[in-house]
Amino acid sequence: MERSGNILVLAEMVENGKAASISIELLGLGRTLADCLGTGLSAVIMGDEASEAGGELARHGAEEVLCLHHPRLKAYHPELYQQAMLGMLRSSPPRVLLAGHTALGQDLLPRLAFSLSCGLVTDCVGARVEGGEVLFTRPVYGGNALATQRVTTAMAMATVRARVGEAPPPSEKAGEVRTLGVDLPDPVRLEVTGRETLEYRECPLEEAPVVVSGGRGMGGEEGFSQLRELASLLGGAVGASRPPVDAGWAPTTCQVGITGKVVAPDLYIAVAISGSTQHLSGMSEAGKIVAINKDPDAYIFKVSDYGVVGDWKQVLPSFTAALREMLKE
């Protein structure tokens, strides 16, 4: 199959060797773009062993999946991943390379784009074809404006937020999976010498179907234990706006906002959050938004589907208790 000129999805693996959910979603978005442009849809995945995830991508719509295997690609390393991708992109340049706006996508795509002198649009919340061209939309000015951009180089690259694309259902007719060996530079300049994982991780925030977040009005760390209780009832994760993180009531890994994590859960419950634009642009794509705030004029109510005006200290315990009762039934 001719890979040049295709839509190419740079897929990622999660810890259990499966394809990341965002990568499957990108296949959905990539399929729409490929159909509009009349091109094919391929995927590439890197690792020490990526065949299982590769098979998954092939069942979800990728006509061809390239698995770039090397023991040194087991964990993300900027220079090694860059080198592995560059050879492939140079030999058969896609028309569009899509990656998730993830930790990996944000670090790797700019390196690739500057190496290949091509345009890159990051943090996309939409992509469509108009007049034979791919147009990307992304929030700018902390989410106060939405820009539509086009790439003027032959190859375009984009990092796309989670839940922008819709995951295609698995199909019986799977694409072809090919495993390729790669040449890697030796020695590299960057050396990863250690890693520390923070505790406090019930469920990855970006993937949680429900996010319960607290704001400045929580008043302290204690309130967050009530949010955790509610989140665990709903099978969700705890988030925070910036002030509680700055005050040390919640870890930085919890921060929702354009400079923290961008989430798009089915349900977002904002407790004692007034709604700065920085925060709103991190959660306004949620399916349904519920706000609890004692200030009736808080901006968060303008962007919510449901609201209670009241002190969270009084509202939240009865909400959680009633929910627990409901779930018991």
Added chain:
Amino acid sequence: MSLNIIVCAKQVPDPEGPPSSFEIDGVERRVIPRGIPPVINPFDENALEAAIRIKESVGAFITLLSLGRSLSRAVILKAVAAGADASLLVEGDPFDPAVLDASSTASLLAAAVQRIGAYDLILCGRQAADTNAGLVGLGLAGILEIPAITLAQKVEVGDGRVRVERVLPDGFEVVEAPMPVLVTVSGELGDLRYPSLQAIKAAKALPQTVLGPDDLGIDPLSLRRLETVALEAPVRERKCRLVEADTPEEAGRKLVSVLREDKVI
């Protein structure tokens, strides 16, 4: 021997301003800040703070590098006074942030860095608060052909190497590289210290170089790889159903039944 550190700092409209202060001109495709002051991009302030901490621990000469259409001297002065030793401003109409993209900006900054001369470390913010793209730092490193490490929450130097704690979604990793190296800094590193009035006064006497459009010999428009075709206000407002009750406790209970009725939960 003391280190030479360059900190790239972009001037942006204060991102903490209310939504009403970001007026959108859809025709010109630019955002016009209304009634909010320009500030140094908060992440670039974190980068400057990182540089000052290195200066305190091992000694360094810090050059603040800023590029823009018109740069506020008060904003620059405050940043320099926090602990920089010199500044290089690249200024003029062609350097309009609404017209430049990451590729043209990185090329201009690379040319400015060459003017500064020898350097050991370049520090940038992880992204700017206006474009939020997170591209310029990595682009600059790519053009200068030096290694780059992103998302630092801690930066230390020693033995000709830099050691960075790099923020990950669930913690951090430690990455080391030989200098010269470029590091982009994240908010976790900490806020920029406030300069004293005395330091602000003293900063006025520090060397400041200003370069104009003709000094770098680069046509930024020819280097662009992105074009903004539309700019509009995001549609974000929803119709909020306020749940009312006689007591807040009752409202909490009622909220559960409303969400259940509507099949939200």
